[in-house]
Amino acid sequence: MKKTFYLGLTGLLLFEVANVYFIMPMPGSQQINSIDTAYFFYKWRWIFRCFFSMMILIGFLKSNWKKKWIPFIPFLLLSVVIYMANFVMAADAMFQQPKQLLFAVADKNKVDTNRLVIGVTVNGVSKAYPIRFLGYHHHVQDTLGDKSIMVTYCTVCRTGRIFEPVVNGKKETFRLVGMDHFNAMLEDAATKSWWRQATGEAITGKLKGQKLPEVFSTQTSLAEWLQLNPNSLIMQPDPAFDNKYDTTLKYENGKSKSKLTGTDSLSWKDKSWVIGVKAGKEKKVYDWNTLKDKRIINDKLGSSFIVLVLAKDDKSFFAFERPAENAIFALHNDTLLMNNHHYKINGKGIDTTFSLKPLPAYQEFWHSWRTFNEDTKRY
Secondary structure, three states: OHHHHHHHHHHHHHHHHHHHHOOOOOOOHHHOOOHHHHHHHHHOHHHHHHHHHHHHHHHHHHOOOOOOOOOHHHHHHHHHHHHHHHHHOOHHHHOOOOOOOEEEOHHHOOOOOOOEEEEEEEOOEEEEEEHHHHHHHOEEEEEEOOEEEEEEEEOOOOEEEEEOOEEOOEEOOEEEEEEEOOEEEEEEOOOOOEEEOOOOEEEEOOOOOOEOOEOOOEEEEHHHHHHHOOOOEEEEOOHHHOOOOOOOOHHHHOOOOOOOOOOOOOOOOOOOEEEEEEEOOEEEEEEHHHHHHHOEEEEEEOOEEEEEEEOOOOOOEEEEEEOOOOOOOEEEOOEEEEOOEEEEOOOOEOOOOOOOEEOOEEEEEHHHHHHHOOOOEEO
16 A cells, blocks of 8 residues: 555656646757647646545555654655645746736836837727836736737747737637747636647647737837837836846847847847748748848748838837839838838838838747748748
8 A cells, every 4th residue: 555655646746747847948848749748637637636646545544654754754745846836836826917007108107218019009099018027927918999909928939929819709818827839828718728829829728720819019119119109008017026027128138148038149040039021821031130231121922022121229120011023112210211202110101191011020039930930931
């Protein structure tokens, strides 16, 4: 019976470790295709726990212990592991949701305007979500212009996305559950399916293969966003998490040396920055260093003619569809020029009623874009 006791302890210990290993950035865990295994363990976790707990209980009660305190030593160790795995190392315990969502207009704003934001406009209403806050919370659920939105960010992939939190036609709530291939995973409350942050796709569970509707967003400096959207609201820090937010600009400026979130200043390395652009079903990726050097790139993506531009702040970037192949754009002091017409850097016409059609463009690490966009073309 002592063997049963120790087998139960070992089995439960290994199960709790595996339950965390496959969905957190542990050595080797994010390089393997283990999502279905991780979900299987998670889905049947209470069956595993009950089975091993029964072994422990039966072994304990039916064994003849010469020293009654001996079995409590490994049991104490197991209790520590269970606590760490479920209350300390759990993703939604490490990165919590805001207690309150606070916003301010520009003249009341307390966020450094050099900070990067994910900006979004819905039905004429604009909001900016600083990456400094999103990087900790990972996702923020909000309402904008009468539309429910979920603003997400993964610092390990450097991916910012906004989705409608709508599943099967109903508004849904999500929680952070872990990561897969270094990208954050979110779980919906209704079906417990797991959704990939970089694509909005359910990667395992009942709704596997479904996608959340994406909302167009732009990554810029706060200063650039406010110049283009002066009436925008800006997310402010939640006082409950002041000590959790990044107080430096190292991550945003690419100066972080962290193995997970640090930047490689060279081109086409795992942690190099790239800009991924989408035009319909076509995708193309551009090296950040090349964009910084050229400032503006006139290109073709599938059947679309596009232009990618970097603002003079070296932070804000925009992509648009060009009206024709011979419509070649130039850039001067953050103003786009084409055929004697001038456009703001967000594509809005200055001396013309015509405005450029914006295209989704994302800054992220090269390892992320190539992993989740296998059909991408490379500039």
